[in-house]
Amino acid sequence: MKYPKLRELKEAVISLLTPAYTTKYPYAEHIPFEGFRGRPVVDDLNCVGCETCANVCPPNAITFTDDPEKKIRTIRRDYGKCIFCGQCEEHCITRKGVKLSDKIFDIADTDRSRNVDIQQKELLVCNNCGAVITTKEHLRFIHKKLGPKAYSSVLNLNVLNEKLRLAEDQDIDVEIVDNLKRKDMFNILCPNCLRLVLIKYL
Structure with a gap:
């Protein structure tokens, strides 16, 4: 057809006059919708270092390393690998050790080490x-x-x-x-x- 259909022309006009669905982030603040799953936030006082979160993490973003000589367990959380699935929060034995934030979602950074959290717990050997x-x-x-x-x-x-x-x-x-x-x-x-x-x- 030489000329566009009227329906296509109508859709083009509507799209031109309708505001964008996306926000102008980071120039404008983005307000997440209800139930949004953002970056996990760890509460060190309620995290007992039991390894449950590491066992259920699909992308293996959480790793545990034990040093029996120093009696220290090091917990490494790489949020660059995190897919915000919420398995760590759902299976946390204390129910308070980790919560998915509804505000923190931007993890873009030129330095990947800034997206890594290190936590240590005293071991019983x-x-x-x-x-x-x-x-x-x-x-x-x-x-x-x-x-x-x-x-x-x-x-x-x-x-x-x-x-x-x-x-x-x-x-x-x-x-x-x-x-x-x-x-x-x-x-x-x-x-x-x-x-x-x-x-x-x-």
């Missing part, structure tokens, strides 16, 4: 084999959830002793020599080493 048990904050969270039942675990008692002061540190944190002994039941042991003590002496 087995005094016998050196295996990583979990973070101290994670164990305290479990204590809070269990209530009085937490006192049935020797490991829990040893960690709770930091607040309760039922025993002196030198009576609990004792160096293990010449294999595990009965007294080591009250030491900081991983489940495997504690089982060896219980099987042998109980």
Whole structure:
């Protein structure tokens, strides 16, 4: 057809007179719609470093690195890889450790390192084999959830002793020599080493 159809001409005129759907960001403020999923925001006080978020993150934007010698767990969050799916928020065991912001969405930057957050948590390490048990904050969270039942675990008692002061540190944190002994039941042991003590002496 030599000339455009009237319908196409009508649509062109309407488009010309209708305001743009997009905003002039960054020159004009963009107001996200309700339910918008923006960048995850971590609450360090409520994050216990349990690794749940890393296990459910589809793009592997969250990684955990343990240093048993320094007893430090390093949590690295790369928001450049984040797809804002909300799995970390949905599966957070404390329900408060991470929340998706409804305002922070712009992560464009010439320096990718600015989109990386580093967080550290104190680790609990087995005094016998050196295996990583979990973070101290994670164990305290479990204590809070269990209530009085937490006192049935020797490991829990040893960690709770930091607040309760039922025993002196030198009576609990004792160096293990010449294999595990009965007294080591009250030491900081991983489940495997504690089982060896219980099987042998109980």
